[in-house]
């Protein structure tokens with residue numbers, strides 16, 4: 001509660017890279033808590049507490065507004081257009097009026113809906129799938145893109161995958177980490193790539209620390225320490241300007 005009131009949260013950004021061109025075509029906003037005594041606290045340590053206490057709603061609203069504001073500020077500064085990806089917690093997604101919260105963040109910032117992507121986990125969308133379909137469709141009609149985060153770790157119904165207006169699958173980093181050495185991980189990751197592509201979705205590999213085999217697999221996009229760790233807004237602006245991963 002104090003962190004919200006005292007504005008102790010900050011967003012860092014990690015580039016989402018097109019593997020064919022090397023262009024940064026999006027960034028993911030990742031929250032950090034700058035605690036006055038404890039220093040930087042990572043989201044894995046406080047997001048679940050925020051979910052349990054319901055504080056995730058005001059925190060999530062702040063993240064949405066701040067991420068949209070930053071994306072529009074980069075746009076106004078003449079940086080190349082990008083998609084801003086924002087993580088949405090299950091509780092936040094299911095709160096009444098979530099669609100209006102998103103619309104409000106877009107209206108206040110002036111950001112085009114097409115520049116916003118919401119990252120949902122399988123846990124979020126598959127639970128009460130029929131109710132969620134309404135929310136997902138409303139967001140989709142607004143022009144907001146949807147992606148499935150940590151794909152492969154939850155339990156997906158492939159039937160819902162077909163019906164949901166989801167444009168991107170993010171292969172969970174647990175399958176990506178040992179791709180080169182573990183034939184089972186290779187099999188799972190490449191199956192997700194071919195399934196996603198057949199369903200006309202974009203497929204992104206998370207947690208890429210070594211690029212090696214991903215291109216060969218036909219994966220569209222990647223994100224990970226191989227390119228960059230999540231960094232401050234200033235650091236991200238420099239990267240957008242310099243495009244350091246571009247295939248020259």
Ligand code: C2E
Nearest residue numbers: 030031042043044063087088089207208209223224225230
């Ligand atoms: P996520 O959405 O799957 O985000 C990716 C996480 O993987 C980030 O951790 C990122 O720093 C980390 N990562 C990226 N590349 C690599 C890599 O090459 N190697 C390794 N080992 N890790 C990599 P982070 O920032 O600690 O966030 C953890 C999780 O917290 C996120 O997972 C997301 O579920 C949640 N989270 C972060 N920000 C928010 C937010 O604003 N709202 C909500 N609801 N959840 C958030």
Ligand code: MG
Nearest residue numbers: 028087119149
């Ligand atoms: Mg994410």
Ligand code: MG
Nearest residue numbers: 149150170206
């Ligand atoms: Mg993830």
